Amino acid sequence: MSAEAVVPAPAACPLCESAVGGDVVQCPACGFDLAGVGGRPSFTQPVFWWTAIGFLAVYLITLAIVAMTR
Numbered sequence: 290m291s292a293e294a295v296v297p298a299p300a301a302c303p304l305c306e307s308a309v310g311g312d313v314v315q316c317p318a319c320g321f322d323l324a325g326v327g328g329r330p331s332f333t334q335p336v337f338w339w340t341a342i343g344f345l346a347v348y349l350i351t352l353a354i355v356a357m358t359r
């Protein structure tokens with residue numbers, strides 16, 4: 290979503306946006322795991338969970354519509 294996603298090494302925590310060094314594996318402010326963020330520029334953990342929640346919401350809405358129309 291943001292332009293910062295294309296930066297190879299995260300200069301800021303994607304969760305709390307506090308400045309972190311390029312070689313740290315965990316955010317000193319909130320404890321967010323930064324180990325897998327640098328190597329995967331466009332797919333961070335929050336993005337994954339929000340996508341999963343989105344799919345779950347669509348599934349539940351579809352289920353509710355089907356249940357109402359029967």
Ligand SMILES: [Zn+2]
Pocket residue numbers: 302303304305306307316317318319320321
């Ligand atoms: Zn953080």
